[in-house]
Amino acid sequence: MEIKSKLAGKVGKIVVSKGSVVSEGDKICFVESTKLTQPIKSDVAGKITKILVKQGDEITAGDVVCKVEEVSAGKADKQVTITSSFVGKVGKLNVAVGDKIEVGDVFFKVENGKLTQPFKSTEAGTIAKILVQEGDDIKTKDELVVINVNGGEETFESTLKFDLKSTVPILTVGKISAGVGDVVNEGDIILKVEAGKLSEPVKAKETCKIVKFLVKEGDAVKNGDAFAEVEKASAKKAPKKAVERGEIKCDLAILGSGPGGYQAAIYAAKQNLNVVVIEKGHLGGTCLNVGCIPTKSLIHCADVYRYSITSEDFGVTNRNTSYDLKGMVAHKDAVVSELRNGVGTLFEHGGITLVRGKGEFVDANTVKVTGEENAVVKFDKCIIATGSSIAKLPIEGIDLDCVWDSDKVLSNTEEFDSITIVGGGVIGMEFASIFSTLGKTVNVVEFLPEILAVVDDDMIDVVKSNIQVNYFFNSGVKKIEKKDGKAIVTYEHEGKLSSLESDKVLVAVGRHANIKGVNLEAAGVKLDERGRAIKIDDYLKTNVDNIYAIGDVTAKLQLAHVASNQGFCAVDNILGNKRKMDYINVPSVIFTHPEIATIGWSEKMLIKEGVKYTVKKAPFLSNGKALSMGATQGFVKLIQDAKTKKIIGGGIIGADAGNLIATLTVQISNNIDADSVAQTVFAHPTLAEVVNDAERGFGHGSIHGLDE
Ligand SMILES: Cc1cc2nc3c(=O)[nH]c(=O)nc-3n(C[C@H](O)[C@H](O)[C@H](O)COP(=O)(O)OP(=O)(O)OC[C@H]3O[C@@H](n4cnc5c(N)ncnc54)[C@H](O)[C@@H]3O)c2cc1C
Numbered sequence: 044m045e046i047k048s049k050l051a052g053k054v055g056k057i058v059v060s061k062g063s064v065v066s067e068g069d070k071i072c073f074v075e076s077t078k079l080t081q082p083i084k085s086d087v088a089g090k091i092t093k094i095l096v097k098q099g100d101e102i103t104a105g106d107v108v109c110k111v112e113e114v115s116a117g118k119a120d121k122q123v124t125i126t127s128s129f130v131g132k133v134g135k136l137n138v139a140v141g142d143k144i145e146v147g148d149v150f151f152k153v154e155n156g157k158l159t160q161p162f163k164s165t166e167a168g169t170i171a172k173i174l175v176q177e178g179d180d181i182k183t184k185d186e187l188v189v190i191n192v193n194g195g196e197e198t199f200e201s202t203l204k205f206d207l208k209s210t211v212p213i214l215t216v217g218k219i220s221a222g223v224g225d226v227v228n229e230g231d232i233i234l235k236v237e238a239g240k241l242s243e244p245v246k247a248k249e250t251c252k253i254v255k256f257l258v259k260e261g262d263a264v265k266n267g268d269a270f271a272e273v274e275k276a277s278a279k280k281a282p283k284k285a286v287e288r289g290e291i292k293c294d295l296a297i298l299g300s301g302p303g304g305y306q307a308a309i310y311a312a313k314q315n316l317n318v319v320v321i322e323k324g325h326l327g328g329t330c331l332n333v334g335c336i337p338t339k340s341l342i343h344c345a346d347v348y349r350y351s352i353t354s355e356d357f358g359v360t361n362r363n364t365s366y367d368l369k370g371m372v373a374h375k376d377a378v379v380s381e382l383r384n385g386v387g388t389l390f391e392h393g394g395i396t397l398v399r400g401k402g403e404f405v406d407a408n409t410v411k412v413t414g415e416e417n418a419v420v421k422f423d424k425c426i427i428a429t430g431s432s433i434a435k436l437p438i439e440g441i442d443l444d445c446v447w448d449s450d451k452v453l454s455n456t457e458e459f460d461s462i463t464i465v466g467g468g469v470i471g472m473e474f475a476s477i478f479s480t481l482g483k484t485v486n487v488v489e490f491l492p493e494i495l496a497v498v499d500d501d502m503i504d505v506v507k508s509n510i511q512v513n514y515f516f517n518s519g520v521k522k523i524e525k526k527d528g529k530a531i532v533t534y535e536h537e538g539k540l541s542s543l544e545s546d547k548v549l550v551a552v553g554r555h556a557n558i559k560g561v562n563l564e565a566a567g568v569k570l571d572e573r574g575r576a577i578k579i580d581d582y583l584k585t586n587v588d589n590i591y592a593i594g595d596v597t598a599k600l601q602l603a604h605v606a607s608n609q610g611f612c613a614v615d616n617i618l619g620n621k622r623k624m625d626y627i628n629v630p631s632v633i634f635t636h637p638e639i640a641t642i643g644w645s646e647k648m649l650i651k652e653g654v655k656y657t658v659k660k661a662p663f664l665s666n667g668k669a670l671s672m673g674a675t676q677g678f679v680k681l682i683q684d685a686k687t688k689k690i691i692g693g694g695i696i697g698a699d700a701g702n703l704i705a706t707l708t709v710q711i712s713n714n715i716d717a718d719s720v721a722q723t724v725f726a727h728p729t730l731a732e733v734v735n736d737a738e739r740g741f742g743h744g745s746i747h748g749l750d751e
Contacts, residue, residue, distance in 0.1 A: 044087050044111045044112070044113065045107045046083070046087065046110075047105055048102050048105065048107075048108050049104055050074040050081055050083060050104060051076065051102065052074040052075050052101070053076075053101055054072055054073075054075075054097065054101075054102055055072065055073035055074060055080055055362055055363045056072060056363050057071070057098060058070050058071065059071055059091050059109070060091070061091055061092065061093065063122075065085045065088065065089065065091065065111070067085060068458060069085045070082040070083070071083045071085055071108055071109060072096065073365055075362045079364075080362060080365055081482075082365055083108055085111070087113075088113075089113045090111065090112045091109050092109075092111065092112045094108070096108050122192065123168070124186045124187075124188070124190075125164060125165060125190060126183075126184050126186050126187060126367075127162065127181045127183055127184060127185040128162075128183055128373045128377065129155065129162060129183065129377070130155060130183060131154050131158075131160070131181065132155070132179070132180055133151055133153060133175050133177055133179045133180075134159070135152070136173065136177055137149055137150060138151075138173070138188075139170065139173070140170050140171065140173060143169050144170060146163075146167050147164065148164045149161040149163050149164075150163070150164060150173075160380075164190065166190045166192055167192070168190040168191050169190065169191045170188060170189075170190060171189040171191045172189040173187070173188055174186055199249075199251075200273075201273055202257075202269045202271070203233070203269065203271045203272075203273055204267055204269050204270065205245065205266050205270060206266070206267075207243055207245070207266050208243060209238055211238035211239075212265060213238075213264075213265055214236040214243075214263070214265065214266075215238070215263055215264070216234060216235075216259065216262045216264055217235035217236060218234065218260065219259070219260055220233065221233045221234070223253050223254065223255060223256065224252065225252070225253050226250065226276045226277075227250065227253065229246075229249050230246050232246055233245050233246065233247055233270075236264065250275075250277065250278045250279070251273035251274065251275060252273060253273055254271075254273055256270065256271050257271055258270045285413070285415060285417045287417050287418075288418035289419070290418070290419045290420075290421060291319055291396060291398065291419070291420050291421070292420075292422075293318060293319040293396065293421070294311075294317045294422070294424065295308075295317070295319070295424045295425070295426065296318075296321065296402075296422035296424075296425045297311075297318065297319070297321070297425070297426045298428060298429050299321070299328060299428035299557075299594070300322040300327065300328060300386065300397075300428075301328020301329055301430045301603075301606060302327075302330045302594070302604070302607045303428040303593040303607055304320060304328065304428030304593075304594070305320065305327065305386050305390075306610050306611070307426055307593065307613060307614055308320045308390070308395050309390075309393050311617070312393040312394055314614065314618055316617075318393075319398060319420050320395055320396070320398070321401075321402035321420065325383055326390075327383050328428075329430050329432075329595070330603040331379060331383060332379060332383070333449065333450045334449075334603070336378060337375045337378075337453045338453070338473055339634060340374060340378045341371055341372075342476070343374075344370075344371040344374055345476070345480040346480070348481060349480050349636070356673060357673070368455065368456045372453075375453065398412050399414060399416045400412040400413050400416045400417065400418070401413055401414050402561070403560065403562040404564075404565040405419070405562075406565055407567060407587050407589060407590060408589070409422075424589045424590070424617050425591070426583075426591045426592065426593055427561065427563075427568070427577060427585070427592040427593070428592070428593050428594045428606065429556075429557040429558070429596045430556075430557050430595045430596055430606075431557055431595035431598075432554065432557055433449065433554060434553040435553070436465075438465075438550070439521070439522035440522050440523030440524055443524075443530070443548075444525075445523075446523055446530065446549075446550060447549045447550070448550050449474075449549070452549050455547075459546035459547050460483060461483060461485075461486075462478055462483055462484070462485055462548065463488060463530065463547075463549070464485065464488070464548075464551055465488050465520050465549065465551060465552060466487075466488075466489065466550070466552035467487045467488075467489035467494035467495065468496070468552065469495065469633050470551040471487060471489075471494075472506070473633065473635060474549055474551060475487050475510060476506075479511045484545065485510075485511070485512045486514075486515065486532075486543050486545060487513070488515045488518050488532065488543070489515065489516050489517075489518065490517070490518065491517070492516050492517055493516065494507075494514070495633065495639070497647065498641065498645065498647075498694075499645050499646045499694060500647075501680070501696075502677075502694055505676055505677050505696045506636075509636055509676060510635065515534060515536065515543070517536055518534040518535065518536040519535050521533045521534060521535055530546065530548045532544075554595070554601065556576040556595060556596045557595075557596055558577060563577070566587055567586070568585045568586065568590055569585065569586045576596060576597055577592040577596050579592050579593075581623040582613075582621065582622070582623060582624070583613040583616060583624060591613040591617065593609035593613050594609060597609070599624075599626055600629055600631075602629065604629070605626070608624065608629075609624055612624045627644075628643055628708065630642045630704045630707075632701040637676055637677050637696060637697050637698055637700065638695075638698070638699065639695075640695045640700035640701050640703065641692070641695075642693050642704055642711055643682070643707075644656075644682060644691045646658065646692075648692075649682070654685075655684075655685035656684055656691070657682070657683045657685055658680055659680065659683070659717075659748060660678045660681075660740070660745075660748060661678060661733050661739075661740065662678045662747060662748075663676065663677050663679075666728070666730060666733050668728040668729055668730050668732070669733070671728070676696075676698075677695070677697025677698070677700070679694075679733045679736075680693060680737065681693045681707070681717065681738065681741065683717065683741060688716070689714060690707075690710060690711055690716065690717055690741075691711065693707035695707070695734070697733075699730055703731060717738045717739075717740075717741035718741070720735065721739040721743075723735070733747075736748055
């Protein structure tokens with residue numbers, strides 16, 4: 044068999060050698076064209092017998108890169124080298140050559156200044172080589188550990204046969220204790236066989252998943268008969284016994300440790316309240332585990348890839364740029380786990396009691412907790428911060444394995460070429476931006492006539508011209524099917540059905556407030572008019588005097604900083620310092636390329652409300668820092684109420700917009716006029732000078748502005 048190139052260019056790094064065993068999709072070598080370095084991947088599984096190219100060779104599509112000999116599937120002894128996603132010093136090794144490991148097992152910790160991050164396996168298998176020692180300095184992409192993925196000559200029997208001690212020729216199948224779909228660990232009893240009064244258990248010899256039973260209770264069987272079909276599976280974890288914590292009394296109980304709950308807890312503890320937090324999942328909630336932080340970690344990986352492929356514009360030669368989803372996901376996991384541990388440490392330092400389990404109200408002063416820990420929490424005040432979860436849309440085919448939601452996509456390490464994203468809102472467009480940067484074909488199917496419904500069109504235009512996406516507007520997805528390994532999305536546009544083909548589908552629409560399972564009725568807490576979120580007043584109080592609610596469960600603005608600020612506000616009100624929550628002067632950032640950041644009123648909102656306004660803009664194009672960064676797209680715009688002359692809104696599209704919006708946030712929240720900001724000295728050369736220049740537009744005129 045031959046592996047042929049589908050690309051033309053210069054051969055870069057060759058990642059296999061003669062004798063390497065490859066699977067379908069494994070990288071063989073890289074090919075460099077003008078700005079892009081792309082891998083040639085194997086389209087067969089087998090052993091490399093000859094490599095016909097060398098680094099630096101010019102090749103064209105169709106050239107044979109190497110020859111491959113077939114090896115029987117399942118016995119392939121594939122080795123995977125795990126590379127570093129960190130910079131730092133190797134800590135104590137937790138593993139040795141020959142150890143069996145699972146995905147997520149920690150090889151060692153990497154120390155970098157005050158930061159210590161676990162370096163985890165992205166593969167399951169046996170450790171073949173460890174290429175570093177304790178104390179070594181490592182950098183990203185260094186090769187650290189080699190894993191035998193299929194465990195060498197180890198074979199897996201997919202049909203289980205009786206191998207009994209009993210010498211009785213005919214036996215009867217007794218109780219079958221495992222079910223189809225169950226994962227059984229080595230030593231778990233699958234069924235029993237009986238001969239008269241004798242009963243012999245049949246145990247699993249290795250971890251596997253039961254696919255089908257070939258016998259039923261009462262069947263006559265003999266030694267050597269097949270009794271079940273199984274498939275490979277990772278070892279299931281034994282359920283832990285709940286820890287009994289009895290009754291816990293506190294001033295303030297907080298249900299949920301997302302950005303709303305955990306920050307409210309720390310703030311309240313600093314004001315000397317005795318606080319208990321109840322959490323059924325990971326500390327940090329949606330934001331830290333499957334929301335803001337993991338998405339922004341992956342966005343940063345995509346940004347690094349973009350810098351890398353455009354590095355020659357800045358005189359930096361970097362011809363072997365490629366990316367590896369496993370490395371990106373490992374970076375994301377390391378960030379998430381570091382922050383999650385950080386929340387735990389803050390709780391310990393703050394004297395906050397954490398109870399791990401699901402909380403439900405018993406009455407307006409009691410929450411019962413069950414799960415990892417069982418407890419009864421008695422409180423004076425309570426804050427409900429249970430957040431939101433993905434709501435499954437009623438679309439046929441939504442459960443197919445090629446369809447992801449925003450939780451699943453974050454852990455995907457499987458390569459793919461094309462994706463259809465259902466929903467052009469914030470989450471959909473952030474993923475569209477990541478995948479388009481990584482060179483994938485991206486389709487966005489949006490029900491509305493435009494993406495990012497609340498954002499002004501002049502800002503949307505900049506994003507659309509910077510990321511390569513195929514848009515299908517005014518289109519509703521009707522069904523998703525899988526045909527020949529591809530996902531087929533059928534959508535309706537102006538009454539006509541059409542379809543799109545891609546490798547994967549991401550459904551990026553629909554979240555619902557976590558109001559179920561909390562037994563709100565027992566505490567007497569009421570929902571809003573639509574019955575979809577907890578009803579609160581301006582002071583975050585529910586209809587029950589001692590119970591408050593914050594964050595996504597209140598469905599005001601589903602943003603992490605709104606949840607945490609509602610939390611501070613709720614604690615202030617609990618302490619008797621009456622404070623209203625402001626939902627207008629809230630910044631919002633969309634981390635596309637480039638970033639969009641807005642605050643206050645948008646033009647779209649003002650037109651709808653019939654309010655007269657004036658806009659001033661200043662571009663990044665003439666800013667020295669932006670030009671030196673090659674980031675000249677976009678502008679800063681300020682919106683002034685034509686009658687009151689107050690600055691009531693602003694938007695920034697361009698590099699670092701998410702950080703730059705802070706100036707406008709302080710200005711608008713504190714009603715600072717444009718002239719005061721214009722006369723403030725801003726450092727040069729900085730992107731922030733564009734903000735300063737836009738402010739001048741309302742006084743003596745912007746220097747570089749696009750006055751309208
Ligand atoms: C993909 C994605 C990207 C996002 N990006 C951003 C962004 O860039 N910026 C931004 O501001 N926002 C972003 N968000 C939104 C942000 O994550 C949420 O607004 C924020 O997490 C809400 O915080 P919360 O504290 O209200 O709830 P959550 O973060 O949802 O936390 C609620 C917690 O309560 C726990 N819980 C629920 N019920 C119970 C119970 N009965 N007992 C015990 N515990 C319970 C849950 O396990 C969870 O840990 C993003 C969201 C997603 C999905």
